[in-house]
Amino acid sequence: MRWTGFLWSKTMGNMVLIQKVVGRTGTRYVFRPKGYIENFPAACGHIAGVRYHMEQRYWSAPAVAATLRGLSDAVGRDRLEWTYTLVEAPDRAKRRGEGGSEGETRTLPARWQERLLRTEEALRVQRYSWRTVKGYMAHLRGFFRACANLEPGDVTTETVKQYILRRSGAGGYSSSSQHQLLNSLKFWMEHIEGREKTFIELRPRKEHKLPQVLSTQEVSRLFAAVENPKHRCILKVIYGGGLRLGEVCRLRLADIHVDRLQIYIRSGKGNKDRYTTLPQSLIAELNRYVEAYQPDYWLFEGQHGGQYSPRSVQAILKRAVKRSGVNPHATVHTLRHSYATHLLEQGTSLRHIQELLGHNSSRTTEIYTHISSKERQRIISPLDRLTDGGGGEENP
Known part of the structure; x- marks a missing residue:
């Protein structure tokens, strides 16, 4: 076909x-x-x-x-x-009802339950993604439980500070979790309670972490370790276009524009549409996949139809990493980082990479200049200029 x-x-x-x-x-x-x-x-x-x-x-x-x-x-x-x-699935709902966060919501006083409902409605009206809504509501439930004896008007910056200190002291509380907690509280206070902007001084210090990146040789080994043609196409589409996990699961057949060598990303992060690259070398393999699996609407569909599960994609990558022996810390998002880094090393401008990745700010894209190894490989270590590795005389 x-x-x-x-x-x-x-x-x-x-x-x-x-x-x-x-x-x-x-x-x-x-x-x-x-x-x-x-x-x-x-x-x-x-x-x-x-x-x-x-x-x-x-x-x-x-x-x-x-x-x-x-x-x-x-x-x-x-x-x-x-x-x-x-x-929710019945078994998961039952587990939460036996002591999980959802079950504990029922123990909240009515005034706090009402705040939860109004906040969730406001988030949905403003078309926040389901993942953001889920994260914000989880943080608010935990915070509201800790403040169950207070009135909403009694919550101050000091209240939030003490809550963060308790969570941090319990361990496993990352700076990203603290950021999302503050974002959820800001949304509740500003949109539901009508307060002024606050909590700026409670932001954790910005972390400067570099993402994991695979070399082109590692990417080739990764693909070679995947025998299933559908699974291999999924990983190649992610790397070949720099897609996020959710984006590859939402791809439709109609989003593949072969004539223009483009992939249409619909409602990406920030609810933004964009176009990215469709590798010429992948077209024949995609044709064979479509002919063999006959997807109905989504480019990659589950066993019983519908969108392919993000967890299944993660499992595919995990198995491929183990079989290929590449960096064991690699994730699905590592393929996106590798795509951007390899484009930069090929001479693609940061502006074009920013558009292909769908970044709002060029500063986000500039992180890949710190990862690229092309320029670093030209730098000669002082140790290499010594006559031997033991600290002998320098070369003239």
Whole structure:
């Protein structure tokens, strides 16, 4: 089958949130309209095994390809919006109810529960990503539990400072976690409580860490260690275009523009669209993959359809790292860092790399100038100028 790279037609209307849930009785697709869709129950009635859960206010059906085809016929495939927060699997919800953070939310006084609800609604209205909403709410639940005996108006900078000190003293509390905690508290205070900007003095000192990068030889060894053609294509697309983990999972067939050698990244970090590179050398391999696996809508789909799981991509990379013997600390994001570094070493300008990666600021992209080894390899160590390695006479 020749790659066509066609574009799917856009259908006007509200979206349908959908999620794959693994429960005690099997795996099902859970879905509900994001807004009002006329005659939605009747349109979904023909799907085999469909059920409506009145208490939770969502529908579910077996996690099979026929369910996705039925939803596509009912509302249009481009109106399915995959999410991870629509509902929790029963076993996970049970564990949290037995003592996890979600279960403990019920013990909060009503005034704090009301703040949680209003904050989450405000975050969703402002279209924060589901991952950011999840992180902010987790931090706020923990903080509100610690302040359960206080009134919201009694929370001061000193209150937050003491909470951070307690968390830091318990260990395992990184500076990035502290940043996100302060961001969540700032959002709550400024958007819900109507306070002025605060907590600036509680920001941790900025860390200057360099990302891990693989050499081109290590990248080749990594790909050679992957036998499954689908898995190999996933890793090559990430490296070949500098994609993030979530971006490769959200790629559609229509996002591959073979004629222009471009990959269209839809709703990347910061809800930004961009184009990045499609390697010429990867087209034939992608054609073979598509012909063999016949993906329906997403470029990489799970066993029962739907978006490929980010955890599965991480597992693919982990196995490849172990088999190839490359840097054991390499992650999926290491391939993105390696892409940018290798582009820089080939002479690509920082401005172009910034656009390909989707960075807001050029300062973010400039970090790769500190990683590139091309210039450093030209530097001769003083030790190499000695007559021997034991501190002998210097060369004239």
